[in-house]
Amino acid sequence: ADVxxxxxxxxxxxxxxxPYLYSFKK
Known part of the structure; x- marks a missing residue:
């Protein structure tokens, strides 16, 4: 959540x- x-x-x-969608993919 913090991220x-x-x-x-x-x-x-x-x-x-x-942005955070890409974070989940990476």
Whole structure:
């Protein structure tokens, strides 16, 4: 959960859905 929140903050406003989706794939 923490990781997802971190990604959301980094990509806030910029397709924040894609970032953490890629994290799950990698």
């Amino acid at each position: 997802l929140k971190r990604h959301e903050k980094q990509f806030s406003g910029k397709a924040h859905k894609a």
